[in-house]
Amino acid sequence: MKIAGNGTRIILLACLALMLGRSSGLVEAQDEIAVAPPSLVVGEPAGQPLSGEALDAETERIGALVRCPVCQGLSVTDSPAPMAQKMKRQTRDLIAEGFTEEQILSYFERSYGEFVLLKPPLRGINWFVWLAPGILLVIGLAIVVWFFKRSAARTRDAADQGESLEEPADPYVMEVRRLAYGDSEETGK
Amino acid sequence: MNRNVLLIGLAVILPFLGLLFFALGKDPTRIRSPLIGKAAPEFTLRDVTTGEIVSLESARGKPMVVNFWATWCVPCYAEHPYLVAAARQYGDQVLFVGVVYEDEEEAINRFLRQYGRSYPALQDQDGRAAIAYGVYGVPETFFIDGKGQIVAKHEGPLDQATLQQYLGQIGVKS
Numbered sequence: 008m009k010i011a012g013n014g015t016r017i018i019l020l021a022c023l024a025l026m027l028g029r030s031s032g033l034v035e036a037q038d039e040i041a042v043a044p045p046s047l048v049v050g051e052p053a054g055q056p057l058s059g060e061a062l063d064a065e066t067e068r069i070g071a072l073v074r075c076p077v078c079q080g081l082s083v084t085d086s087p088a089p090m091a092q093k094m095k096r097q098t099r100d101l102i103a104e105g106f107t108e109e110q111i112l113s114y115f116e117r118s119y120g121e122f123v124l125l126k127p128p129l130r131g132i133n134w135f136v137w138l139a140p141g142i143l144l145v146i147g148l149a150i151v152v153w154f155f156k157r158s159a160a161r162t163r164d165a166a167d168q169g170e171s172l173e174e175p176a177d178p179y180v181m182e183v184r185r186l187a188y189g190d191s192e193e194t195g196k
Numbered sequence: 197m198n199r200n201v202l203l204i205g206l207a208v209i210l211p212f213l214g215l216l217f218f219a220l221g222k223d224p225t226r227i228r229s230p231l232i233g234k235a236a237p238e239f240t241l242r243d244v245t246t247g248e249i250v251s252l253e254s255a256r257g258k259p260m261v262v263n264f265w266a267t268w269c270v271p272c273y274a275e276h277p278y279l280v281a282a283a284r285q286y287g288d289q290v291l292f293v294g295v296v297y298e299d300e301e302e303a304i305n306r307f308l309r310q311y312g313r314s315y316p317a318l319q320d321q322d323g324r325a326a327i328a329y330g331v332y333g334v335p336e337t338f339f340i341d342g343k344g345q346i347v348a349k350h351e352g353p354l355d356q357a358t359l360q361q362y363l364g365q366i367g368v369k370s
Contacts, residue, residue: 039249042321043237043328076332089298090332093323118237118330120230150204 045101045114052105066099069108073098073115074125082125229330229349236260236340237328241318244296244304250316252344255291259366260340263292264326266299267307269334271353276311278356282363283315289368293318297326297334341366 070084075091083091240251265272283292292315
């Protein structure tokens, strides 16, 4: 019984060793499998590796800045699409390795272009996108102010003209009136 | 005064109308791949059927065709025969590689048994290869020259003539 037990134990140990050996072999094989190491594109991780709750929070935050390529205006944090889920998982892995927000965004941008960034960076023609609303607002306000000033000036001019009717000082106007009504003395009143 | 209002109105409205007219009809994902002219991202992946490890690096110096596909993708059935035939015909000049996106081994093997196979079908790892190549959907095919640079990207199924044209672009002589 004891021998049998030992035998079983030995067999179990042998199996275990075999499994370990095999699994380590598998791990080695899996290590060979690699896809475009992000460090080749954006350099070595420039931040602190995160884990636990900090990792979850940072994954949500950075994922919200990355556009899901197959959705309509959704971030990879918000999208249930398989592609978005995969990008979110990679975002998480990259944060866990210590890559920074800037590195992660530029990694995705390299393959998908600026389209993948939900917040267009301030460069090139994007300056227009950021500044245009402000510029248009100022132009609009200027037009409104100009319009009101002009109509105010008009009212004032009209009022001035009303006054001058009572007291015509312009010799030209006097002449016209004299020609029209004959008597300049009477209209002068 | 009326003319001024009209001119200012037109100056404000016309650019917006132009923007709406020219930009809104476009699919924003149909932009030129930023990877064109750049080095093809490396990958080392396992062949679904043979278990063989295939690396892009191992094919340095040879032009390559990297096709992202899946068995659940209907247009992939249409282009598959052309790719298989081209890989048989030009196998000595160009390396064909299929990367299977979001799929299961059993379905992939069934597909290859039924529709033929003349080049490796590699299982993507968590979609990492698809992400590295900026893939939006399958099928998408990348044409890489002998220096390892991406020369062209084709979205959607390939037909024989289009495939032939791209192969010419990466220096394959027919």
